[in-house]
Amino acid sequence: MIWTIAKKEFLEKIFDFRVTISFVIAIILATVVSVVVGDEYATQKAKYDAMVAEAQGIGKEIKVYSQFRSEVVLPPSPLCVFSKGIDLPTPLAVPISPQRVPKYDVSLAVENPLMKVFDSLDLVTVFRILFALLAILLTFDTISGEKELGTLRLLLSSQVSRRQMLVGKAAGSIMVLAAVATVTTAFGLLTVQAFANLLFSFHQFVQASLFLVTTILYLTIFAMIGTFTSVICQRSSTSLVLALFAWFFIAVVQPEINTFLASELSPVSKLEEIQSALDQPSQAVYEEFGRLEKENASFLNDPTGYKKRFRGVHLQTGVGSAKIYPVVTDGDFQFLEYLIKQVALQRKLVDAASEEWRIYHHLYIEPLDKQLAIRRSLDNFSPAALYRRAASLFSSTDIVHYEGFFDNARKYRNECVAYLDEKGVFTSNAQLYFSRLNKADVNPVDTERRVAQYQADKNSIPWVEQQSPLDLRDAPVFRASTMSILTLIERAGSTFALMLLYLLLMAALTFHYVEKYDIR
């Protein structure tokens, strides 16, 4: 019985002009979105591959442990066609070095800051607004329309109960919505793959399906809202106005208001306001550097030999700025002691960087997270915001996804620091090396003579000249973790639960009121 009614509803509505028009609009928009995203992805993928190659190339440039640095790259994801989430730029190359804790730097932003004025579209927005409207337009006259047509009494004069009829009718509309959503999603999926020149992996395909499931759940909520208003209003026109109001508020306005309220209710700090606090830990270390330099000023600032020394050997201690030191002649161990003390201070710089990160997190990130938490709580009251949240999750474009990457990057950096500690980089001369300046500037005969001299007596002058890259096979490796499907579902659990709650609430109300409906 229910199935008969559902089938009739489905057939009646699937070719209805409302569905056709919505579908046409959705396909047009989905096409633009998919083409743009697909195209973007192709470019980004090329960039990503280049970045990864560059990152790997870094390993080959490392000749001593003091030079150790790395780069991790956040890959682009074609799934952003479903939900652009917080729309961070990809691919993102994050440098890893002991002296800097990797974090999201806002200046890594878009290529064209002027384009930030324009919003971009994704499928979740099209579904959230357009299809929710379609859900309303299909269901607002479920009961009240039939009454006006006069067929309601006819239906109920057969053996079907009011509730059965309701289930059948709602099911019919939901099937239509599910069909349209599926076709549009599939279309988007195929178009993106075509333009991005790739094939979705199984994992990504499952994510896409989860997105579709969430979409259908969301649309079902709106179908229920429409059915509900149809049951409590005697006339279709009243039902429509009420349902439209609900749609306008829930789908269009609420998500924006939530973000707005979150931004207004809790302040965030400007980077320039906290800059001095951030600079403090390293400032202390730089002061020590300064003191050290002052102590050794005599042989560092010898003005007479400066010009000669400029054409000497270039010694780098890994602090970052190239300081030109005199060529070390035998016996200048005072200079070497200075260098070793510098090395020890650098370890303090590493700690200072970690400390700076803690301050940064406390002063800058925590207020951001607070706003996010407020928004999250507000979103719990909005089915549309919940839908968007789940969709971002399944598209791997939500904030947790990005933060996860950066968390891994930070973990990796810590591992690198531990690795370098293990190698005794900060406590031994492994930091030191010398390289040659631009050949044109250096008197080659002179330098080679010096090099030969030093190489003959390597034990006395403890530094290493390396020509071939270091063997870094025991170095830590960055593990980019992708969340498994189960983890994703688990994390979406609360969102799903809330959406189901809203659905059940609307369904319960509808079922309750249908009994009271005046069918005259």
Added chain:
Amino acid sequence: MIQAIDLTKRYEDNLLALDHLNLDIKPSQIYCLLGANGAGKTTTINLFFNFIEPTSGSAMINGVDCAKDPIAAKRHAAYVSENVMLYGNFTARQNLDFFTTLAGRKNLKKEDYYMVMREVGLPERAFEQRVKTFSKGMRQKLGIAIAILKQAPALLLDEPTAGLDPKAAADFIDLLFKLRKEGKAILMSTHDVFRAKEVADRIGIMKEGVLIMEKTREDLQYEDLEKLYLKYMEVS
């Protein structure tokens, strides 16, 4: 006053709704157009008010062609629709006021409206009541009031007594008699055979767009109109 000369209407889907209809209704005459649903009665009335255009032939009111000069034609004819709905949020008087102004009459006072409403038999309390609270009978009366106030020489009514209880229908018929005495030419479509026999000076029976029979009151005195009607309905 009300004339149809070979009036024909064929719709886009090739349905021949009216086939060479000929009518001539003089002042102080009530003509009833009888027929089943879909016979062409409503189409006829629609053609007189230029709600649709004729395929061929002409509809004339007071000598004015309804299709060629609809505005002029509409000055001479008043319309009462099958189901008078009007503007629910307005009162009876406000509705009257609006349509009367549209008809071209200005500066009518409240009393004038009240008088007409009394004439048609509306209860006093309804004068300033919102129309959406009216019963069907009251609404039909209001429709006639509108037509009366237009003071047009021709009056065309589309199934005016459909759905009215016997008392309301009888009141309505009395009104029509009064209007006939005032000299109006009245065309009324109906499928209420009983009323038609009661009120009409002439009766025309339509079937599938064709006027198959016309009888005057004298002719009908000696015939059972009902039997005649049903007999002609059977004729293919």
Added chain:
Amino acid sequence: MIFVEQRESGMFRSLVWKEILDHLLSFRFVAGLLFVFALFIASSLIFSKKYAGQYADYRQQQQAQEAALDVSKGGLQRLYRARVPTMKEPRLTLFFASGNESRFPQSLTVVPSASSRGGLYAGMNIAAQRSNYKLDSYHDFDIVFIVGVVLSFLAIVLSYDGISGERARGTLKQQLSNPIFRIQVVLAKYAAILIPLLIPVVLGSLVCVIVILLQTGQNILFLYPLQSLLNTVLSALFLSIFVWLGLWMSAATSRSVTSLSLLLLVWTFIVILSPSLGGMVAQRFHHVSGQADYDRKFQQFVNEALRKAPAAYSDYYAGKQSEQGWKDIEQFFETQNTVMEGMVVSRFNELLGQAETADRFNFFSPYGAFRQSVERLSNTGLSYHKKFFDASLRYRHTLASFIKETDLRDQESSHRLIPFPGMLSISTKPLDPNQIPRFALPSRQVSMMDLQNALPGILYLVFANIVAFFLTIGTFSRADVR
């Protein structure tokens, strides 16, 4: 045609009056009106608060500017290498159209000596933004939003059953059984919807003026009379399109529900979804070179230039200087700066070009045209940013020439206007800070240029109205009124 006879004019007036009454009495109009009023009040309160915050930030930045222009110690020499911020003044007209300015750079930095990057740092000063990258951005609650989204929705809700509703009730036939023209009926309905719609626009705007006046002490109507008037006109034109669309749909369809459904779907597309298309299309079809490439090109130029540095340049580093040498070096840097400035400007224009393509695409939607016209008249958004950029560039030149001229008057100065610390040697005498030119970008007057820029939008809206009008009249003349 409408007012042919004295008798007929009474009919038309009666029609309009009846329509207006019908609307004013309807639930949807009253509810819509209250809702819109609430929105106007809320948005003006929010704006006032934001404006106060913006002004506080602006004052802070002005202090920074003063600090940069401090010539009490170091005189012109210090000023020459100072990094002077130029700022956008917070404008009340942002209430009309916010232009998404919060997503733009709000300030630029100029360096009179143009020591690099042509002396103009046009990048986003991220450190000075107060934003949360973890949250997605929301649409600002400006007049364009309220009129463009909410009031257009209301326009549809009021007009979707203009014809079809009357047809269903039979009152359309009743009206047309009288000697009136169909066009009179449509025009009456149009006037009767548009006039009540403009009531919230005008009254709501007045409410906003009052709220903003109370909160910030500034009278936006008094300060921007022409903009206020033009924006009301634009709003009326924009809403009018939707009224015609609604009436057209209601004439073309048999059931009011059909009409409303179609209108809602079209509205959603025009107002909510299509504004996002411009940016995406521009990104896809209008390519700009990457920032990394641009930086690389810049660096290449600098390296190349250094290689071609005059002999005097390396002489300086060798320890030999001569008077002629200074002139050569000065000339060299000036040429370099001119080229670098050219590169910065062309890069800006390249980026702007992409954004303008997006704007041009969005222009095809009435909502896009409406928004852009208001932005241009209100001096906000993209067009204003371009003005700001150009003005900052001019300011750098102004400062540089001021320094040069003032330096010439100091007899003790060596007049060596070279950006680098060792080589720079100009007047270090303290100056009267009031003599130093300040950055100014007047945004109050509506210039001829602004009006010209807004003209396409106005013409488009007028044209759209005319098209919609003829569609409606055309459809209704042939519509089935039974």
